[in-house]
Amino acid sequence: MEKQNVLITGATSGIGKATAELLANNGFNLILCGRRQERLQALKDGLGKNTNVHILKFDVRDRDAVFQAISSLPKEFSKIDVLINNAGNAHGLDPIDRGSMDDWDAMLDINVKGLLYMSKAVLPQMVERESGHIINIGSTAGKEVYPKGNVYCASKHAVDAINQGMRIDLNEHGIRVGAVNPGLVETEFSDVRFKGDTQRAETVYTGYQPLKPNDIADIIHFVITRPYHVNIADLVVMPTAQASSTIIKKEL
Ligand code: NDP
Ligand code: 8X3
DSSP: OOOEEEEESSTTSHHHHHHHHHHHTTTEEEEEEESOHHHHHHHHHHHTTTSOEEEEEOOTTOHHHHHHHHHTOOHHHHSOSEEEEOOOOOOOOOOGGGOOHHHHHHHIIIIIIIHHHHHHHHHHHHHHHTOOEEEEEOOGGGTSOOTTTHHHHHHHHHHHHHHHHHHHHHGGGTOEEEEEEESOBOSSHHHHHTTTOHHHHHHHTOSSOOBOHHHHHHHHHHHHTSOTTOOOOEEEEOOTTBSSSSOBOOOO
């Protein structure tokens, strides 16, 4: 069978990177996206030994760059079988009255509008073929709201709504759409949220066993390898130590 092409946004770190590594070893061609060119190149150099890898450097906030990137794909990568909308982050953790408007813009522009731009750029070919698979990386923050999570939670609630809306609207075209919604995963997520304060970031993942990026990569691999009539529509996964955004069994 012909190898499928999988496009992953946010492939330079965390969940996206682990997914790229797993899929490279399991018979998928990869289109890897992010803003950090040196990390993209390192992934291509490493994973390119196992599979065909194409890298695209752009910011998902930049609408024109998104469309240019997709239209620049060489022929062998131009058919996208699976789109993994993973790029995103939290920026800040502040009460709503003290939040930074730059942080709000970043979260809504990247997590919501970036996901929409990517989907808009890729969907026409899926609609034309009447096949394809979109996986939206949501969050438990898209299922509940926690103190100071306000705008990040809003962005992930939007991903939840868009995931449902896409599934409804694309149903007639036979396209699979589903979300994977993780709880706490130890990645660069908290470094970004706390703007490089690594000590504060580390406290988010200490005293219990958080999920690792590989745990989510395993799930994504499972989701995309189901027979085509099976669509995992919405999946929530947390560390065993986590019961909700605020209830975490820590041994300190
Ligand atoms: P990381 O910070 O490790 O990775 C984030 C990725 O997103 C990086 O590859 C980064 O690449 C990319 N990215 C960020 N902003 C942009 C942008 N403007 N344009 C293009 N790419 C961008 O975090 P995670 O792996 O944890 O996060 C991945 C997804 O998982 C996010 O959507 C996040 O909300 C979600 N998530 C994370 C959880 C966690 O606890 N870690 C839990 C639930 C969901 P680069 O900087 O090179 O552009
Ligand atoms: C990331 C999980 O709880 O830090 O989406 O918001 S949380």
